[in-house]
Amino acid sequence: MKAFRCRVCDNALHLENTVCVSCGTALGFSRSERALVPVDATGQYVDATGLVWHVCANLNLSGCAWLAPLQGGQCSSCDLTRTRPSDDDVVGLQHFPAAEQAKRHLLVELDTLGMKVVGKDPARGGDPENGLAFDLLSSVEENVVIGHENGVITIDLAESDDAHREKVRAQLAEPYRTMLGHFRHEFGHYAEWQLVRGDELMARCRELFGDESVDYQAELQRHYDEGPPPGWEESYISTYATMHPFEDFAETWAHFLHIADTVETAREYGLLTIAAVGAFAQFRDVVTGVWVPLSIALNQINRSMGKDDVYPFVIAPPVLDKLDFVAGLLPLDG
Secondary structure, eight states: OOOEEOTTTOOEEOTTOSBOTTTOOBEEEETTTTEEEEOOTTSEEEOTTSOEEEEOTTHHHHOOOBEESSTTOOOTTGGGEEEOOOTTOHHHHHHHHHHHHHHHHHHHHHHHHTOOOOBSOGGGTOOTTTOBEEEEEOTTSSOOOOEEETTEEEEEGGGGSHHHHHHHHHHTTOSOOOHHHHHHHHHHHHHHHHHOOSHHHHHHHHHHHOOTTSOHHHHHHHHHHHOSOTTGGGTOSSSGGGSOHHHHHHHHHHHHHHHHHHHHHHHHTTSOOOOOGGGSSOHHHHIIIIIHHHHHHHHHHHHHTTOOOSOOOOOOHHHHHHHHHHHTTSOOOO
């Protein structure tokens, strides 16, 4: 994540800042400029070309301060949310901002990596067949299954609650579970659906991840009945990745984003003196030369604070091949 600064007083800022805590300037996020910019008392910002932008209409609902092209309208991130909790769902609305924050973080990552994302609404320049949409649903009154289908990502807003998420993580014996992780994983399914096309890519994908045509429900049942196969650590990034080739790809994609984003953040804040991730010839060089020593150091720092490891995973050689493959699907802007 980029290290943002206030254009008025040069104070350090973070992506979710809506006001500079130093000088009090109201802020909006300009997606085209990849910057937090000052907005006037009416929530307007005029860019270098003379275009007038407005703070998103959902500022008070979800904390979104991204800039929208129309006064009283939504920004490009909020446009991707197809379904949200109803106005009378108090619990769902409490959890809604954390999910939207994770979605905005994901979109900034994808912009940085050069992957253009469009919605499904043709009235907003979307693609009904290949575009992306999010259903952010509250499980207060209904069962919500996190997943992806035909460009629609469903997220259970209960996962915004730390106690609930930790309980599920412990039940499933997972080493890691976050809202941002859910968004990265589910987007991995969408990415495979969109990017792995053509005989050569399909063949290489199957070589690395397995035959995706195997029955998903049968493999899901096998996974929960039997657990991961012995020695899974030698070929997979997580136990869930062993369930089905689709899940192996999505887990690998999520870890690609974990690694790329953390390395870029460390670089932005002066912890690393390296070129941007996109400047490396192969992503495996980022993993072996930068990420492995960095993650070891971060884990030790967390342990020094009595906390769990930041990155409780081991990257085996076959996983490195998979990470290199998924990274190669994107242009990786330098």
